Amino acid sequence: MKRWCTTLAALLLVTATAACSDDDPDSADPGGDGGTTLTVFAAASLTSSFEQLGESFEKSHEGVQVDFNFAGSSDLVAQVQSGAPADVFASADEANMDKLTADDLQGSDPELFATNTLEIATPPDNPADVQSLEDLANPEINLVICAPEVPCGAASQSVAEAAGVTLEPDSEEQSVTDVLGKVTSGEADAGLVYVTDVITAGDAVQGIELPESASVLNSYPIATVADSENADLAQAFVDLVLSDEGQQVLADAGFGRP
Amino acid sequence: MARVHRDVGVPSWIFVPAAAGAVFVLLPLAAMVTRVEWGSFFELITSESSREALLLSLKTSTISTLACIVIGVPMAVVLARTEFPGQGFLRSLVLLPLVLPPVVGGIALLYTFGRRGLLGETIDVLGFQIAFSTTAVVMAQTFVALPFLVVSLEGALRTAGRRYEVVAASLGARPTTVFRRVTIPLVLPGLVSGAVLSFARALGEFGATITFAGSLQGVTRTLPLEIYLRRETDADAAVALSLVLVVVAVVVIGFARQGRTAL
Amino acid sequence: MTFTFSAHVPDRDVDVTFTVASGETVALLGPNGAGKSTVLAVAAGLIRPDKGEITLDGRPLTTTGGSGRHAWVAPHDREIALLAQDPLLFPHLSVLDNVEFAPRARGVARSRAHATARHWLDQVGVAELADRRPSQISGGQAQRVAVARALAADPRLLLLDEPMAALDVAVTPALRQTLRSVLAERSVVLVTHDALDALLLADTVIVLDRGRIVEQGPAAEVLTRPRSAFAARIAGLNILRGTWHGDRVQTPDGATIQGMVDGDSPRDGDTAVAVFSPSAVSVFRDPPGGSPRNVLAARVTEIEPHGDRIRVRAAGLSADVTAQAVAELDLVPGAAVTFSVKATEVAVYRS
Numbered sequence: 001m002k003r004w005c006t007t008l009a010a011l012l013l014v015t016a017t018a019a020c021s022d023d024d025p026d027s028a029d030p031g032g033d034g035g036t037t038l039t040v041f042a043a044a045s046l047t048s049s050f051e052q053l054g055e056s057f058e059k060s061h062e063g064v065q066v067d068f069n070f071a072g073s074s075d076l077v078a079q080v081q082s083g084a085p086a087d088v089f090a091s092a093d094e095a096n097m098d099k100l101t102a103d104d105l106q107g108s109d110p111e112l113f114a115t116n117t118l119e120i121a122t123p124p125d126n127p128a129d130v131q132s133l134e135d136l137a138n139p140e141i142n143l144v145i146c147a148p149e150v151p152c153g154a155a156s157q158s159v160a161e162a163a164g165v166t167l168e169p170d171s172e173e174q175s176v177t178d179v180l181g182k183v184t185s186g187e188a189d190a191g192l193v194y195v196t197d198v199i200t201a202g203d204a205v206q207g208i209e210l211p212e213s214a215s216v217l218n219s220y221p222i223a224t225v226a227d228s229e230n231a232d233l234a235q236a237f238v239d240l241v242l243s244d245e246g247q248q249v250l251a252d253a254g255f256g257r258p
Numbered sequence: 259m260a261r262v263h264r265d266v267g268v269p270s271w272i273f274v275p276a277a278a279g280a281v282f283v284l285l286p287l288a289a290m291v292t293r294v295e296w297g298s299f300f301e302l303i304t305s306e307s308s309r310e311a312l313l314l315s316l317k318t319s320t321i322s323t324l325a326c327i328v329i330g331v332p333m334a335v336v337l338a339r340t341e342f343p344g345q346g347f348l349r350s351l352v353l354l355p356l357v358l359p360p361v362v363g364g365i366a367l368l369y370t371f372g373r374r375g376l377l378g379e380t381i382d383v384l385g386f387q388i389a390f391s392t393t394a395v396v397m398a399q400t401f402v403a404l405p406f407l408v409v410s411l412e413g414a415l416r417t418a419g420r421r422y423e424v425v426a427a428s429l430g431a432r433p434t435t436v437f438r439r440v441t442i443p444l445v446l447p448g449l450v451s452g453a454v455l456s457f458a459r460a461l462g463e464f465g466a467t468i469t470f471a472g473s474l475q476g477v478t479r480t481l482p483l484e485i486y487l488r489r490e491t492d493a494d495a496a497v498a499l500s501l502v503l504v505v506v507a508v509v510v511i512g513f514a515r516q517g518r519t520a521l
Numbered sequence: 522m523t524f525t526f527s528a529h530v531p532d533r534d535v536d537v538t539f540t541v542a543s544g545e546t547v548a549l550l551g552p553n554g555a556g557k558s559t560v561l562a563v564a565a566g567l568i569r570p571d572k573g574e575i576t577l578d579g580r581p582l583t584t585t586g587g588s589g590r591h592a593w594v595a596p597h598d599r600e601i602a603l604l605a606q607d608p609l610l611f612p613h614l615s616v617l618d619n620v621e622f623a624p625r626a627r628g629v630a631r632s633r634a635h636a637t638a639r640h641w642l643d644q645v646g647v648a649e650l651a652d653r654r655p656s657q658i659s660g661g662q663a664q665r666v667a668v669a670r671a672l673a674a675d676p677r678l679l680l681l682d683e684p685m686a687a688l689d690v691a692v693t694p695a696l697r698q699t700l701r702s703v704l705a706e707r708s709v710v711l712v713t714h715d716a717l718d719a720l721l722l723a724d725t726v727i728v729l730d731r732g733r734i735v736e737q738g739p740a741a742e743v744l745t746r747p748r749s750a751f752a753a754r755i756a757g758l759n760i761l762r763g764t765w766h767g768d769r770v771q772t773p774d775g776a777t778i779q780g781m782v783d784g785d786s787p788r789d790g791d792t793a794v795a796v797f798s799p800s801a802v803s804v805f806r807d808p809p810g811g812s813p814r815n816v817l818a819a820r821v822t823e824i825e826p827h828g829d830r831i832r833v834r835a836a837g838l839s840a841d842v843t844a845q846a847v848a849e850l851d852l853v854p855g856a857a858v859t860f861s862v863k864a865t866e867v868a869v870y871r872s
Contacts, residue, residue, distance in 0.1 A: 144390075150490050170390035170472060171472025171474050172479075173472065174486060182472065185372060185374065187372050187373055187389045188389075424596070424603070425605065426626070427595075427596040428597070428599075428601065428603035428674075428680075429623040430602075430626050430674050431623070432597050444612070446613075
């Protein structure tokens with residue numbers, strides 16, 4: 001008993017310490033060397049493109065550090081609504097940007113800067129031999145899609161409806177990342193994810209283009225946040241995303257132009 | 259046995275951090291209650307998806323708890339009553355799910371029982387499909403809840419000691435009879451509290467489930483997964499369901515406490 | 522029934538060999554740490570000796586370390602019941618269920634197990650407690666129930682590990698009396714550090730010191746006339762035999778002794794025995810006047826060192842006194858002395 005107690009106590013201590021150090025608010029530190037910090041909240045699918053743009057932005061703006069918070073769009077909106085210090089918000093869908101607008105939290109009018117379309121992702125060897133959206137209706141295959149509550153799930157439903165196909169998913173995941181994870185691990189025979197995710201995943205999955213998805217574009221809006229202390233810098237970052245340079249980076253990652 | 263109350267008192271300052279701790283735990287719960295939309299509360303928690311999630315959670319947690327008892331009791335007995343090389347190391351490993359992030363547990367399960375996991379093909383050949391099934395939920399819950407049962411039962415076994423078992427054996431009782439008629443009845447309170455902890459842990463399980471089992475209404479989407487998903491679109495529903503989960507947990511723990519004092 | 526025991530346990534430095542004949546009670550007498558409990562644990566099958574041979578009626582229970590076949594019988598299969606210092610009644614079972622435990626574990630039908638349990642509860646005098654929980658009875662009652670439970674197992678050999686050590690002194694005489702009646706005709710190994718228990722309950726006494734047998738023989742002989750200094754220290758009781766008259770024991774040579782009656786009171790004319798420890802004896806040159814003590818006149822036959830005391834022997838009795846007292850009283854062999862002992866220090870029982 002004593003041994004367990006000691007172990008448990010040690011574990012609790014470790015957990016508590018870890019939890020406490022997590023609380024260190026990075027954002028409270030204004031750039032470390034006295035510079036300015038620009039905080040960008042962006043949808044998780046934008047991670048690699050925005051990190052690239054962030055570096056470029058830091059180069060062209062001396063003394064400015066760009067911090068990113070990548071997460072699901074709805075999480076990000078919830079955080080901004082609770083007062084998280086964001087300067088820029090880039091959403092993966094318009095619905096979440098609308099929530100910000102409804103709460104009067106946007107600093108500039110949202111502008112669409114990228115589109116994303118759905119693709120079928122299968123494990124590299126495509127064990128179920130999936131070739132088209134129709135194949136996904138086969139209940140024999142393990143299909144994973146996003147839950148209708150999240151943007152990629154809503155898009156998946158629209159695509160299926162447009163094509164007149166009834167999907168019978170084995171799992172409706174919380175995020176595109178979760179769908180991709182089920183496919184790369186081989187649990188799922190196929191999943192519906194964004195083109196950009198297939199590109200990011202590289203050899204881990206095989207992408208199968210969906211002609212039907214062209215009609216269901218997912219548009220990404222970007223806006224500055226109302227309470228930003230660096231409104232000018234925030235706008236400059238939005239401008240960078242909309243510039244030719246920004247658009248090229250996004251295109252390289254597989255995003256379409258709006 | 260007569261209860262002896264020894265009242266030597268506690269340092270008075272100790273009430274301050276104790277009270278702070280209680281506030282720290284209770285305040286968030288109270289805050290959550292203040293956010294509940296009481297007008298639509300009943301409607302929110304009785305929607306089809308909510309009911310299915312709650313039922314699935316209760317069903318899988320019950321099965322997981324039974325599974326924990328079936329495999330956890332023998333584990334605790336072996337750890338508490340035998341000695342073999344590497345036992346200390348094994349004990350630490352059994353504790354592991356207690357400290358692992360549940361997601362890691364889910365990944366580990368995936369690489370073991372998943373379709374491409376260590377045992378995946380064998381299981382496939384046997385005609386089972388664990389992926390995306392309720393079985394996967396039960397496995398994930400059992401994985402994370404098992405240490406709670408083993409820890410509390412092993413403690414109870416060590417506290418109870420072997421003396422009664424020695425007496426029983428000298429009276430001619432076979433090891434199985436000793437186990438059934440002496441060992442288990444003596445540690446029943448420890449077993450009950452371990453089972454309750456396991457049930458509560460299974461009920462709250464999220465990370466391993468979402469990683470290993472997926473999320474589909476009525477099949478794998480337990481209440482915590484439903485809450486997390488609802489948060490995307492309907493914060494009121496998420497809060498209402500959270501309150502339901504809290505109430506279920508409180509009822510279970512209260513019931514177990516009642517049971518323990520009655521024993 | 523014949524029980525043979527021979528075991529060597531180097532871990533605890535115990536090396537002991539003895540036998541128990543049918544119906545015999547053997548007392549293992551010795552101080553704490555002498556290895557008494559180790560012997561019981563080996564006999565019960567709780568400890569494996571490095572080398573040993575233990576048989577019950579010719580059936581090998583433990584055979585290890587020798588050149589022959591190794592044998593090991595599990596504790597539950599030995600037909601040897603163990604009664605410990607603590608009653609250890611199963612707290613979740615009623616008194617009756619506790620006593621029924623052994624027959625039920627053997628698969629005896631419930632009604633027969635019931636009858637057996639009731640019989641033994643009656644034998645140890647606690648039949649009325651059958652429906653109580655162990656938490657609702659006293660320590661002495663619990664130990665009686667434990668005795669009944671062990672007897673209900675119908676063991677070929679009964680091991681008693683200091684059965685009265687944890688009890689209030691007020692209840693030990695009565696329990697001792699009960700044990701005397703229920704253990705008669707049984708084969709028993711009794712571990713004790715109390716010479717009086719050994720005298721009253723055992724036929725044979727084995728004195729253990731540091732894991733070795735230092736002396737063994739008939740109880741009365743070992744306890745009254747120990748040959749080794751060690752046995753004398755641990756046992757060395759004064760025993761006076763006589764007949765019971767009124768409230769005292771009268772010895773054949775006319776001395777009378779008053780004491781505390783242990784068990785049933787003897788009737789006039791019964792053979793009775795008075796027992797007391799040498800350390801309870803005071804020595805005087807002249808009879809002390811007007812004291813409530815028992816006084817016995819004798820001539821000193823022997824004076825020998827005995828630990829930090831001096832043992833003075835006179836008329837077959839021993840007294841342990843200080844060296845200073847020996848000098849002051851000028852005690853030498855042949856000196857006329859009076860031994861005095863308080864009645865409260867003397868145990869009297871019907872022989």
